Amino acid sequence: MSLRLVRRTSSASDQPPRRRRGRPLRLAGVAALSLAGLLLASTSTNLLVEQVEKTNTVAYGRKVHINEGTINVTRTGDAGPTIVLLSGLGTPAPGLDFAPLIRELGGYQVIAVEGFGYGYSDMTARPRTIENITEELHEVLSTLGVRAPYTLIGHSIAGYSTLYYANKYPREVSAVIGIDPTVPAGKSSSTGTTAPAERAAADYSWAHIPSTLGVVRWATALGYGEPGGDSFTPAEREHIRQMTSWNFGNQAVTDETLRMGENATKLRDVRYPGNLPVLDFLSRDTMQQQPDWYAAHERQLANVTHHELVVLEGDHYLHWTQSKAMAKTITEFLGRSGVKQGL
Numbered sequence: 001m002s003l004r005l006v007r008r009t010s011s012a013s014d015q016p017p018r019r020r021r022g023r024p025l026r027l028a029g030v031a032a033l034s035l036a037g038l039l040l041a042s043t044s045t046n047l048l049v050e051q052v053e054k055t056n057t058v059a060y061g062r063k064v065h066i067n068e069g070t071i072n073v074t075r076t077g078d079a080g081p082t083i084v085l086l087s088g089l090g091t092p093a094p095g096l097d098f099a100p101l102i103r104e105l106g107g108y109q110v111i112a113v114e115g116f117g118y119g120y121s122d123m124t125a126r127p128r129t130i131e132n133i134t135e136e137l138h139e140v141l142s143t144l145g146v147r148a149p150y151t152l153i154g155h156s157i158a159g160y161s162t163l164y165y166a167n168k169y170p171r172e173v174s175a176v177i178g179i180d181p182t183v184p185a186g187k188s189s190s191t192g193t194t195a196p197a198e199r200a201a202a203d204y205s206w207a208h209i210p211s212t213l214g215v216v217r218w219a220t221a222l223g224y225g226e227p228g229g230d231s232f233t234p235a236e237r238e239h240i241r242q243m244t245s246w247n248f249g250n251q252a253v254t255d256e257t258l259r260m261g262e263n264a265t266k267l268r269d270v271r272y273p274g275n276l277p278v279l280d281f282l283s284r285d286t287m288q289q290q291p292d293w294y295a296a297h298e299r300q301l302a303n304v305t306h307h308e309l310v311v312l313e314g315d316h317y318l319h320w321t322q323s324k325a326m327a328k329t330i331t332e333f334l335g336r337s338g339v340k341q342g343l
Contacts, residue, residue, distance in 0.1 A: 042213055042214035042215075042218075043212060043213050043214055045214060046211075046213065046217050046245075047212075049217070050217075050245065050246060053246075054246070057239065057242060059072075060074060060095050060096070060239075061074040061095050061112075061119065061120055062074070064140050064144060066136060066140060068116070068125065068126060068132075068136055069116060069121075069122040069124075070121060071114060071116065071121045071122070071140050072114045072118075072120035072121045073095075073111055073112060073113050073114065073140065074102075074110075074111070074114075075109070075110070075111050075144070076105075076109070076110045076111075077106070077107075077108055077109040077110055078109070080107045080108045080109055081107075081108050081109070081151065081334070081339070082108065082109045082111065082147070082150040083108045083109070083110050083111070083150065083151045083152075083330075084112075084113060084137075084150055084151070084152050084153065085098050085101070085110060085111065085112040085113070085153050085154075086113060086115075086153065086154040086158035087115075087156075087158060088155040088157050088158060088316075088317075089156060089157040089256065089257060089260075090253050091118060091155075092118070092225070092243040092244040092246070092248070093118075093119050093239065093243040093244075094112050094113075094114045094118050094119050095112045095119050095120075096119075096232075096236050096239055096243075097240070097317075097319075098112050098319060099231075099232060099236055100229070100231035100232065100320060101319040101323040101326060101327065103231075104323045104324050104326070105327050105330070107331070111141075111144070111146065113141075115133060115136065115137070116128075117247070117251070117252025118252075118253070119243065119247075123247065123251060124250070125251070125255070127255060127259070128255045128256035128259050129259060129262070130160055130161070130266055130267065131164075133161055134161060134165050134168055137165065138165070138172075141172075148169075148171065148172035148173075148174075149172055149173055149339075150172065150173065150174060151173075151174055151175045151176070151177060151334065152165060152173055152177070153176075153177040153178075153330075154177075154178055154179065154181055155178075155180065155181070156179070156180060156181065156182055156316065158181065159182045159184075160182060160184060160263055160264070162176045162178065163184070163270055163272060164270070166272055166273060167270060167272070167273065170273050170276070173276065174277075174339045175276065175277040175333075175334060175337060175339050176276060176277075176279075177278075177279045177330060177333075178278070178281065179281050179318055179319055179326075180280075180283045180286055180316050180318055181297075183297060183299075183300050184263070184264040184265075184268050184270070185264060185296065204249075204251045204254040205251070207251075207254040208248065208249040208250060208251075210249060211245055211246070211247075211248040211249055216245045216248045216249075217245040220244050220245055221241075224244070225244045227240060227317070227320050228315065228317065228320045228321055229320045229321035231320065231321070231323060271303050272300075272303075272304050274304055274305055275305060277304075277306045277307070277333070277337035277339060278301055278306075278308075279307070279308045279310065279329070279330070280297050280301070280307075280308070281310050281311075281312055281326055281329075282294060282311045282312070283311075283314055283315055283316050283318055284311055284312065284313050284314065285314060285315045285316065286315070286316055287311065294309065294311070297309055306336075306337055308333060310329055
């Protein structure tokens with residue numbers, strides 16, 4: 001009897017399953033291509049829509065040509081004392097942003113100045129130092145033939161501008177009014193950076209990428225940057241949404257943002273002239289978020305003979321919801337101060 005040795009060949013079913021290593025890579029590739037396609041479609045759509053918007057939207061204001069470029073201003077009223085409005089950092093359309101307050105200031109000549117990077121002004125500019133910003137504002141008002149003295153009203157970071165301007169041109173300012181104004185306190189807590197004072201304006205095209213891709217447009221459609229309150233017309237709201245997308249991350253505003261610490265340091269020990277009337281409107285919401293907010297403004301105005309701090313309910317953009325109360329208080333304050341203004 002003989003034995004036969006049979007060689008058994010293993011079948012595929014007997015083998016341990018092999019891990020499909022290529023599958024995750026293929027899925028990642030598909031996801032990357034899909035994302036790239038979405039971004040390309042979003043960018044193309046955004047650029048097309050923006051072109052149509054700019055073609056069909058009527059610009060507001062008046063262009064003022066100065067040595068450094070073109071600045072847009074709105075001017076309302078033919079008689080009465082003059083008030084100059086200055087917006088907060090990154091406000092896309094100051095001439096529209098201040099609309100509720102401008103309508104309430106019917107007895108004044110009101111000029112809203114849109115600095116470089118704002119509204120319909122040039123989007124590029126020289127370094128946004130407090131010296132340059134102030135010089136440009138003065139040049140605009142001089143070019144317009146605005147008679148001094150006038151009242152400066154500054155929102156948020158424009159508190160830097162009103163402070164520096166009132167000290168550089170004291171004969172031209174009759175009073176200063178702050179709308180939840182920023183108080184200089186050295187290095188900016190919001191950026192934590194200080195830009196070199198002599199550095200030339202850099203290339204900040206990267207900051208505009210979210211707008212180019214259409215991200216800002218889709219965000220505004222969901223309510224990003226939407227003004228609060230019911231004091232804006234539907235047309236104003238739509239125009240603000242458009243300009244938020246157009247102007248977001250431009251070179252001038254980005255440079256100004258990065259120089260906040262530098263400008264704050266320059267103004268840290270600066271005070272308003274003691275004989276200059278100063279009124280600050282402070283937001284209740286801001287005070288709750290920053291416990292030292294009220295005290296910081298008290299310290300800044302300690303040397304000012306005639307100053308008032310008025311706390312109003314609402315967020316940082318008080319002029320969106322409290323314009324009527326603000327206009328009444330402004331008129332009363334200027335009357336009590338015996339302010340003499342150019343006509």
